[in-house]
Amino acid sequence: MMISQRTPITSSELANLWMAYQEKTMIIRILDHFIEHADDEAKQLLQSHSNTAAKNVEAITNIFHQEGAIIPIGFTEKDVYKGVPKLYDYMYDIMYLHMMTKIEMSLYSLFLGMSYRKDIEDFFISLTAESQAMNSQSTQLLLEKGVLVRPPFVSMPTKVGFVQSTNxxxxxxxxxxxxxxxxxxxxxxxxxxxxxxxxxxxxxxxxxxxxxxxxxxxxxxxxxxxxxxxxxxxxxxxxxxxxxxxxxxxxxxxxxxxxxxxxxxxxxxxxxxxxxxxxxxxxxxxxxxxxxxxxxxxxxxxxxxxxxxxxxxxxxxxxxxxxxxxxxxxxxxx
The missing domain is CATH 1.20.1260.10 (Ferritin, core subunit, four-helix bundle)
Incomplete structure (x- = not known):
């Protein structure tokens, strides 16, 4: 009986996991500062994203261990200083989260398209879904607080048209x-x-x-x-x-x-x-x-x-x- 061996990860999968590790370890440290000063409603959302990011860092670490790859340094507790005054005022923490989840949605969708091994595909599918959910939650909270400005409303089109001139x-x-x-x-x-x-x-x-x-x-x-x-x-x-x-x-x-x-x-x-x-x-x-x-x-x-x-x-x-x-x-x- 032949023992099946797992397919090694490709160079693109290694690169994308490495970049995800950098981004996730950074966001955890940023959120550490925001959570320290957040009100209860924002803190719950920020803590949820931080917990999810920590689990994703652990998952990447496990993959690197399995593949015999060294664990990147990324960002650690040494990169955030506790006990200092907050650097940004009302709702910036959620505005930042809203912006970063936009980046994550784009980034992880791109990484998914560059993945080939099933477990790596599944991992980036989950990261994409998590960032989408967090972006939606932050969007709704910002709208509820009157912080986020919607794009302009327009009249709905009533007929189909084609461009008539290069002008x-x-x-x-x-x-x-x-x-x-x-x-x-x-x-x-x-x-x-x-x-x-x-x-x-x-x-x-x-x-x-x-x-x-x-x-x-x-x-x-x-x-x-x-x-x-x-x-x-x-x-x-x-x-x-x-x-x-x-x-x-x-x-x-x-x-x-x-x-x-x-x-x-x-x-x-x-x-x-x-x-x-x-x-x-x-x-x-x-x-x-x-x-x-x-x-x-x-x-x-x-x-x-x-x-x-x-x-x-x-x-x-x-x-x-x-x-x-x-x-x-x-x-x-x-």
């Missing part, structure tokens, strides 16, 4: 006027602005508590970049007489005491920047008005430059953990 792509109507944005374009712009508003406050808080001058300057640069993206894309909405999303909640406090290590804050910024690049590319690809992809491509250059500077800064300070490396061609097996 549609130029964004022009008769007499050289700009045509109004369509609903696809509005949805992508609204999403980008909503995310950057949360990211901008994150950068303000990080800049306030960073002790390294170069790191502090980097967060200030990130704050200004988020503001530039929000302002630039908001102008497209205003041209169509749509008010860009804004909220009264979720601001950085005046605290100067860091709740997180600078290594963690830099990694979190890097993750958001990568997500921003992807969202920017998606927005440009699905827009049928040429001026919008042009603007997004210019913003993408700024985002990419910001990401490159962040990578250099992380390497300089020894904060960038190296992904599993293929040492030579002999390790590439099929």
């Amino acid at each position: 549609y792509q130029d964004g022009l109507k008769l007499f050289g006027e700009l045509r109004s944005l369509n609903t696809v374009e509005v949805s992508l712009i609204h999403h980008a602005i909503e995310t950057n508003l949360v990211g901008m406050q994150l950068m303000i808080g990080f800049a306030q508590v960073a002790t390294d001058k170069e790191v502090q300057d980097y967060f200030v640069k990130g704050m200004k970049l988020s503001e530039k993206i929000e302002t630039s894309l908001g102008e497209f909405l205003r041209q169509s007489f749509i008010e860009p999303p804004a909220t009264h909640a979720g601001k950085a406090t005046t605290s100067k005491m860091a709740p997180f290590s600078e290594k963690l804050m830099m990694y979190n910024t890097s993750l958001l920047t990568s997500f921003g690049l992807g969202s920017n590319a998606l927005g440009g690809a699905f827009s049928l008005r040429n001026d919008l992809p042009t603007k997004m491509s210019l913003l993408a250059k700024d985002i990419f430059s910001f990401a490159q500077d962040g990578g250099k800064l992380m390497i300089k300070n020894g904060w960038m953990e190296e992904p599993p490396q293929i040492e030579d061609r002999n390790q590439l097996t099929t």
Whole structure:
């Protein structure tokens, strides 16, 4: 009788599990600070996500043990400082969770499509479902509290139409006027602005508590970049007489005491920047008005430059953990 052996995990499965480990260990540490200062209603939701993340970290650790892979360092209790004042005010914790679960939904769906072994597929299916459920719960809580701004309502279409002129792509109507944005374009712009508003406050808080001058300057640069993206894309909405999303909640406090290590804050910024690049590319690809992809491509250059500077800064300070490396061609097996 032959004893069946489990198929080894592939390079993509190893890479994706490694990246999930980094993200999950980071989110646990961020939530540690938020839970410490949260009210009862928010605390329940935050604690639920933290508990789930801890179980997922354990699952990844077990897979690595089974495969004989070293366990990454990721982020530990050393990366969060207890007993310091809260860095963000009313409902920012849930706004942050809402933003991060958007990233998780995209990330884990991508990882699922790059998985081949059944248990790895099942793992990323469960991660995707968990992030979807948490995003839904955070969305409803933010709406209930009047913190989250819905995209604009529109009249329902009553007939099907087809584009009659290439002027549609130029964004022009008769007499050289700009045509109004369509609903696809509005949805992508609204999403980008909503995310950057949360990211901008994150950068303000990080800049306030960073002790390294170069790191502090980097967060200030990130704050200004988020503001530039929000302002630039908001102008497209205003041209169509749509008010860009804004909220009264979720601001950085005046605290100067860091709740997180600078290594963690830099990694979190890097993750958001990568997500921003992807969202920017998606927005440009699905827009049928040429001026919008042009603007997004210019913003993408700024985002990419910001990401490159962040990578250099992380390497300089020894904060960038190296992904599993293929040492030579002999390790590439099929």
